[in-house]
Amino acid sequence: MGRRQVPWSRVSNVLGMGGYWTVTEIMRESKLNQTSVYRLLERNETAVIVRMRHGGRGPVSREYALLRTIVESVAKNPFAVAAGFVAPFETVRGRVFKQDMTIHLDEMEGA
Numbered sequence: 001m002g003r004r005q006v007p008w009s010r011v012s013n014v015l016g017m018g019g020y021w022t023v024t025e026i027m028r029e030s031k032l033n034q035t036s037v038y039r040l041l042e043r044n045e046t047a048v049i050v051r052m053r054h055g056g057r058g059p060v061s062r063e064y065a066l067l068r069t070i071v072e073s074v075a076k077n078p079f080a081v082a083a084g085f086v087a088p089f090e091t092v093r094g095r096v097f098k099q100d101m102t103i104h105l106d107e108m109e110g111a
Contacts, residue, residue, distance in 0.1 A: 011040045012047070012066060020051050020063035 014029040015021060021029075026037050041048055041064060051063045077083075 008040055008044055011037060012044075015048070015064060015066040016069060018065075018069055020065045022061060022063055026064065 010030040010032060011026060014026050017029075023034060023037050023041075026032075027034055030037070032040075047067055048064050049067045051065070053061045053063050
């Protein structure tokens with residue numbers, strides 16, 4: 001006999017409530033142990049978005065949310081990211097350089 005498979009639905013129901021959840025919060029709500037939660041999140045990584053939370057001097061914590069709920073919330077409110085309700089999908093640390101792609105600038109000015 002194989003091991004009992006923990007259903008993904010227990011974790012997805014918790015994440016489906018909205019917002020970002022830490023593993024400890026997911027464990028409390030789904031009544032699963034830490035190993036099971038991490039394994040389920042790893043197996044279903046395409047359905048989950050991870051946000052890294054920097055809490056001052058403490059360690060960096062990871063918060064998880066269903067990708068579907070984040071996409072739906074951004075679709076309902078286009079200013080959700082700007083207002084800070086939702087974390088952006090991709091964030092870049094440091095400076096972002098944008099290069100002007102016009103090659104013949106002097107010819108455009110003469111026209």
